[in-house]
Amino acid sequence: MKNFYLLVAVFLLLTGSMDSFADPVKDDMAERIRLSKDLHDIRHMGDRIREMIDLAAAAVPPEDRVDFERYVQLKIDVDGLESKSIQYAAEVYTAPELKAMIRYFGSPDGQSAEAKGETFTNKIGQEITKEIDAAILAAKYDGVPEKSLPKIQGK
Numbered sequence: 001m002k003n004f005y006l007l008v009a010v011f012l013l014l015t016g017s018m019d020s021f022a023d024p025v026k027d028d029m030a031e032r033i034r035l036s037k038d039l040h041d042i043r044h045m046g047d048r049i050r051e052m053i054d055l056a057a058a059a060v061p062p063e064d065r066v067d068f069e070r071y072v073q074l075k076i077d078v079d080g081l082e083s084k085s086i087q088y089a090a091e092v093y094t095a096p097e098l099k100a101m102i103r104y105f106g107s108p109d110g111q112s113a114e115a116k117g118e119t120f121t122n123k124i125g126q127e128i129t130k131e132i133d134a135a136i137l138a139a140k141y142d143g144v145p146e147k148s149l150p151k152i153q154g155k
Contacts, residue, residue: 032090035098039089042105043114046082053078 053072060068089098104110
């Protein structure tokens with residue numbers, strides 16, 4: 001009977017690890033590049049790069065914005081930036097990590113979280129800016145009586 005249990009245990013161990021014999025994880029650079037391209041497609045990285053450029057244009061004074069946008073169109077290679085991003089992700093992340101990100105960002109929950117990312121970033125960004133502004137004012141006006149301090153919005 002003892003041999004029977006030993007045989008069953010060995011069988012379970014072998015069948016449990018058969019997946020690793022059948023399909024070893026491929027983690028070479030070609031596989032990472034392929035997965036990185038898939039991830040970039042799911043996350044619409046080309047569009048994100050364009051959005052970042054648009055945000056930069058919005059920061060330019062309105063009278064200079066048209067010239068700035070023309071200059072950016074001539075000088076910035078969006079496709080080249082996306083290719084670099086694909087390459088960098090392939091260099092940084094392993095194939096299993098890229099697969100996990102693809103599963104997550106390709107899922108309904110991942111897509112929902114991704115869509116809310118800008119809202120989250122804006123909210124925490126406003127809070128960080130308030131804290132930085134308060135710290136700068138505190139450093140600048142250290143020792144000045146409180147009634148003489150400038151008022152900070154929201155405080």
